[in-house]
Amino acid sequence: MQRWPVLLFLAWACFLFFSGIGLFTSGFLLMRIELTNRSSCSDPLAAPAWVGQGKAPGACWMAQRFPKAVLLIIDALAFEFARFDPAKERPRPYENKLGFLHHLAGSQPRHARLYRFRADPPTTTMQRIKGITTGSLPTFIDVGSNFATYAIKEDNLLSQLVQNGRRVVFMGDDTWDGLFPQKFFRSYFFPSFNVKDLHTVDDGILQHLYGTVDGGDWDLLIAHFLGVDHCGHKHGPDHPEMAKKLTQMNEMLRSLVDHLGNDTLLLVAGDHGMTETGDHGGDSEKEVNAALFVYSKTPLFGAHLPEEPHTIPQVNLVPTLALLLGVPIPYSSLGEVMAELFSGDGETVSAALTQLSAYHINARQVDRFLRSYSLAAQDLSAVQLRRLRELFSAAVEEYERLLARVREGLPASPELEARMGRLLGRFQHYLRAARAVCMESWARFHPLRMVAGCMLIAASCLLCWVASELAVALDFSYRSYLLFPLLWGLAAAALSGLGQLLTREGPDFVLLSSWSAAASQLGFFWHSWSRRPLRAHLASSQPPAASLGLRQRLVFPMGLLAIRCCAMFSDSFVVAEARVVPFLLASLATLLVGRLLWHGRLLAPEVPKPPLGSAASQKESWQLPWLLAALLACLRLSRLFHQCREEIPHCQPSPFLAPLSSLQSTQAKNLFYLLCVASLAGLVYVVRRWLRHCGNLNSSSPLVLFVRWAFPLVAVCIACYWAVTSGMEGTLGKLQELVQVALVGFPWAVYGLASLGLLLVLWKPMTVFVKDSWVSVRPIVTPYQGAPSSQADLLYVIPQIYRRMQESLKDQLERGRRRATVAAYGLGSVYSATLVVVLTLLAFLLLTLHSERMSLSFLLLFLEAFVLLRLHVCITSLTGDAALFVVPWDAVTAWVLAASQFFYATGHQPVFPAIHWNAAFVGFQQGHSSHLVPALLVGANTFAAHILFAVGCPLLLLWPFVCEAPGSRRRKQKKELLEEEEEEEHVMEMRLQESPERFSAALLHLGLKYLFVLGVQLLACVWAAMILRRHLMVWKVFAPKFLFEALGFVVSSICLLLGIFVVMRVDCAVSTWLRQLQAR
Amino acid sequence: MKDSEIKRLLSAHIFCVFSIILTTVVPSLFLENFSVLGTHLTWLCICSICVTIVNIILYIIFKPNPSSKRISFAHKVTRFLKCCVYFFISCILFHGIIVLYGAPLIESVLETFLFAVLLSTFTTLQCLCMLGPNIQAWIRVFSKNGAMSIWDNSLQITTMCSIVGAWLGAFPIPLDWDRPWQIWPISCSLGATFGYVAGLIIAPLWIYWNRKKLTYKSR
């Protein structure tokens, strides 16, 4: 079996999964069709002007009420921030800071008012800007594109203003630049992405704000302040810094109001709220509740003063502002006008008439939108639409009747007022019902695609299972299992592509890939079915190899995997997964050890065994309980690093997650810093120690030199970086520039060195020290140091002596020709040594992306992985399976479980607010020009554990070979003897090299098993998301879980391929080396 | 001979089950506000003590592994003391294992420890009663072909059922049902108790069903 087909087959299996994920995602994540229609002044929507109220020249759908408006968006201005409660004795840092708003509302109740501004989730800034300008509802899929801001294509407030010749001036958050390219009359953008930077944006705005207001060459001025939001992200709301920031905002408002003219409307709005930790993105009450403050120097409101601030949905701002400014309401807006703002200073009837006419226009606009939308897409239910139409037409008829009565000039009467009030209620009811219908229906799914995606993933899992069984049987014909299915797939892709061309739809890559995936799967199953009789024949001819033990070993891992999959269907279990996964892993390990005990393998001297095996197993059975205890301790310790989800009450996020710079006390900071550096040094030491122990640290090949010298260097770089970041607050002003350089320089040094190391691995992956000596007088036993101390050593040495003697005899017979002896140190662990080097390099990279104290968690990860491997070796040797080339299911399952466990133990949770966005700025203090790099950095941070465990997966195969040699632990270095023109008994990993057929098959087998276990988990997630799509928690729990699991799968599978590729690269190098040796 | 032995086993087990049922009912006659869920710790104590007493009484009555030798009184005392030490060690061990499995480390230490005591009563105490403080014998019994009498078999079954019950009892904890029995360690201790009771009932039945297959090596 060659190497490339193995990789190709695994890549193909990954592709099958990916296409399944793609198909499901396209059916599951909500989408809304965006209409490109635009409103315009000439639309016949406006009411016929009634007697005595002719249309003002230049007015559009309604008479313009304010020629100018200032819209201040204070990012993350939660309602609690804006509220002022004088009775509060000890306000928290974020409370009672915006006293000026309170003063305005108190002293001029007809001019100013505060509202609760309810944001529609997801509460990410970009979604909210879209909501505030288009008046439409967001959908789930938009969350993912927060990194990449795309221009808004739908009709919106800004384009309406521009269309009607108004000048819009913008200053602040540069997200707006991406959303509204070339819409602004003038603009001052400031970078928004660096959440650690509290002041750049705000100071920039303040520099231009007053001058622009006084200049007067604008109609709408938008200023988007980011300081409050960034302060929340950096320090949380309960921090003195937040008080400072809010006080600054208060002062800003105070002076701004002085600069405003009488004809200007001022709106101060928060785009979303903030959780207690200062994050946002979800739909919790705290995130959704923002503040809106309205003020003008001319009276706006009626005399009636509400006791408690009204709650209005965020989309309501759009129609209100549009009509007040005298431009058409954007076409797709679903908002409802804020009636109070239309009452003006007139008497009751005329105020009510103005309100009614605003409502009327608004209702007609929404009705028009619903009609066009239902023509463009079929997702709004016809029944609901009919009901809405009835509501609408009834309200409009009533409105016309009322208007006719008013035209007659009848005097105002209480009865008329009551009728108007009722009509107002009707319009309100219609508008709210329309919004509710849309909201409900845009949670719209594509059931067929979802089911098909599920089936594809399930079939891929099955394929992995079948193919792994085939690989074990060493009956893997690439022609029928890889080539033909691929041809089938290509044919299907071509056919469906042709079909898409003929029907003149745009090319749909998701459909294309899933058709080809399905066809190639069909091809695989067809061929494996048709070769069944042949296989049966083969199997009968071969002796059954340890089949009994293998089947028994299937029960526990599969049972626990089933439990884990079932747990995906319960929101509570998904929420508690951080605790569930370690529990299951602990149970699995305990069960495995318990089974050994039950079968008497653990402590049973009466089982007859060869003396060597018995000596080894005695030691292993002694080790096993300790290994189990160490594993349990690692599992328990990993809980120290957990992040919290908002669903868990009274949860305290791990203090280790916060960066060191947030620590108040210098002593604690220093202590923790030392601890982090110690753990880093420990990591380097342990890896180097292990490599030295295996004898892989002696050669002078570039990779080994790199390990010896660059590993400490990388560690020093990381430590320096930590020192700079954690001490950043306290540095002197003079050093600031130097600090900036260091903040960029050290991470780049780490990136550079790590990638250099990875390149070296690809270039020369061998870590073998070759001692090449021409010998004339040869000692008999060269490679052994010290006297053979144990029976095991004797057993090993005696054949060697024998072989030497035999050889020297032969040598003398061959006329005493001089021959080369090549002693290769560390050949026995050459594969795993390289893999460990790669893993350490990756760990350095990922460590840098995490906050400082997470390095402890990474050290724990390496320890746990080591314990798992040892446990795997012990269990395998005690179970006494002959099949050393087959990695059992329990090991693979434990490995996957450990990967998910460390996803949580590196401070992650499958929810969007828990993503460590800071990772995008490690080494990029100035922000990014593209979106690829930050996405990669954040992704690497999030899936660090997945990456490490997937790359390290081949270790499961290699480790039993590494640990094979008895007594190698006592000697400092392991030597291998290789002799020219002589078949030497290769030990340890050279046994893999010896039988390349079985080695490739074993790698394939392992990869498929890993993919299977991952795939089954993914399938459970997908299934849960599909079945529970109407569940209350779907957007909070299941959909994010699905997205994280799918992304984790993608990352894991790619890294798995990478790990297997590294092993194969080493294998190539070793074979070349051996060939050269033989050729000499 | 075998049938009579199974009958003896069954009666012993039924006695045990009744004693556990009584621990849930009887204390409410003497103690105010007693309920298994409400005053869980009290119940844990009562149940542990009761099961301990019942087990010792049963051991004295039935003598499952009668030894032929006469043992001196001093030997008996040291044996008893050894048993006590073993029991205490097993409580500590169980406590450690439970914490490693994810129980809170500092809060509710008492609850965790009492749960560990309960678990020890269901498992270690029985072993001590039947096999004495002899670890080798324990390891022999808990292996595939190690049972030498139906008492050993019943020991295997009840012990495993108790532990599996406690393990299963951990599953409802994360659910958001807000039931009183989801509080740590109520569900686990109830699970262990139900497992123990189930084991007590299953063991004689299972032995009865498999009486043809069960052949014991003589010591």
Ligand SMILES: [Zn+2]
């Ligand atoms: Zn925001």
Ligand SMILES: [Zn+2]
């Ligand atoms: Zn933010």
